[in-house]
Amino acid sequence: MKTKVPLELEKVNLRLKSAKTKVTIRESNGSLQLRATLPIKPGDKDKNGTGRKQYNLSLNIPANLDGLKTAEEEAYELGKLIARKTFEWNDKYLGNETIKKSFKTIGELLEKFEDEYFKTHQRTTKSEHTFFYYFSRTKRFTNPQELASSENLINSIEKIDKEWSRYNAARAIAAFCQAFNIEVDLSLYSKMPENNTRNIPTDVEIFAGFSRFENYQINRGNQVNENVRDSWQLWRWAYSMLAVFGLRPRELFINPDVEWWLSKENIDLTWKVHKDCKTGERQALPLYKQWILEFDLRNPKYLEMLATAISKKDNSNHAEITALTQRVSWWFRKIGLDFKPYDLRHAWAIRAHILGIPIKAAADNLGHSVQVHTQTYQRWFSLDMRKLAINQALSKKDEVELIREENAKLKMENERLKLEIDKLKMELVYKHS
Incomplete structure (x- = not known):
């Protein structure tokens, strides 16, 4: 046959x-x-x-x-x-099956995306965060009016100029296609880009950034709505908290425990990250406690502004929280910072490394695995940061050598004094005899 x-x-x-x-x-x-x-x-x-x-x-x-x-x-x-x-x-x-798919637009399928996605995924805080990542990027990079064909979806990806944006869009659209059994080959876009740049701010640049908020307020003129005249203070507070704790931006806005933050019992000055955040609950420690005082981060005024901002949002809605995190990014651009909110998180990780904090402790404090900490965060060690780390290590080595030399000198001095004492003893014995 x-x-x-x-x-x-x-x-x-x-x-x-x-x-x-x-x-x-x-x-x-x-x-x-x-x-x-x-x-x-x-x-x-x-x-x-x-x-x-x-x-x-x-x-x-x-x-x-x-x-x-x-x-x-x-x-x-x-x-x-x-x-x-x-x-x-x-x-x-x-x-x-084909005709059903062919006559559905991307917008129509996006409306059903959540239901289809969670038919094959357990609904948890982490999976909801992942779904919203896929949903928001699919929606952002595609045309909802177009039919949900493989060619239209691939064309949407190819229109994206930036490598990382294209890569992230491809990941999201792949999940979208999988949910609706749309056959599409995205292998050309699945490789993580090798080249990417981050501008990791130094401590000096972080302080300079803090000052930029007030400078903006001074120079912006008086044509500002009275209701938002002081709003810059909230976003400066958010900027400083990200720098001090290395938080993800949304960890400031998802059910923040303001009462604990201002409590006298909070002697370690920790920020409590809520269990509904991406990697669950944890208490984040600051690297430099003095920054909390210098940036005035426990000023009740700023916490009241935070409470007002999040009271208008649905904390269970990822889109609402994203609106707040996007506002943080908007202010970074508004005052002319040449780094992004997540760069402050990378700066925290690098600073912890320079200070000699064990990787496990640093990773736990940032709320991710040791693998993520070593593979993702440490790759942004710039030349300047490496120089700083090496110089500090050499300085510590020099200090150790100096202490050793001092110890050697003290030992020699002790030996000399012992000889002097023995000599005096002999002289006293000689006189009395």
Whole structure:
């Protein structure tokens, strides 16, 4: 049978060619398909501008001798439609599943994305955060009016200029396609970009950034709505908290424990990260406690402003919280900082490394694994940061050598004093004798 089917298939295609039928039959994965050049399928792109494209039509015909008879009949029928120019895409040629997908827009599927995603994922705080990441980026980088075809989705990715944005969009769209069983090959965009730059601020630059908020307020003029005249103070407070604790921006806004932060019992000056955040609850410690005082971070005025800002938001809604975190980023740009909120988190990790804090302790404080800490954060060790780390290490070495030298000198001095004492003792014995 295995040898008869290919031989018979070749004969069928010769008959179709002799009859000038513009259709051929091919075998694929145990089924027979009709191959023909047809009008562009709904949801497909006309890249060549011809209005036509070659398609393989799978009609669920098995690749056996009986199937060949059926396929030949279907080929003649399709050939007649093509010759008469009466071919139309219908359920038969699209297939039930295909036609359902073809006529759904990206926007329509986005409305159902959450329900479909959580049919195959357990709903947890972390998975909700991951879903919103996929949802927001798919929505941002695609056109909701376009049909949810593989070509439209790939074209959306190819329009993105920045490598990391393209990579992140591809990850999100891959999850979107998986939820709706959309066949798409995104392997070209799945490799993490090798080159990326971050501007990790030094401690001096962090202090300079703190000052920029008030400088902006002084220089912006008086044409400002009275209700938001002092709002810059809240965003300066947020900026400083990110620098002091290395927090993720949303960890400031998801159910913050303001009472604990201002409590006299909080002797270690920790910020409590709520359990609904990405990696669950933890108490974050500052590296430099003096920054809390210098930045006035426990001023009740700023905490009241925080409470007012989050009272207008739904803390269970990732979109609402994202609006607040985007506001933080907006203020960074507004006052002219050349680094981003997450760069302060990287700066915390690097500073901890320079100070000699064990990796596990630093990773726990930032709320991620040791693997993430070593692979992701330490890669941003700039030349200046490396110089600083090396110089500090050498300084410590110099201090140790200095102490050793001092100890050696003291030992020699002790030996000299012992000799002096022994000599005095001998002289006293000599006098008394």
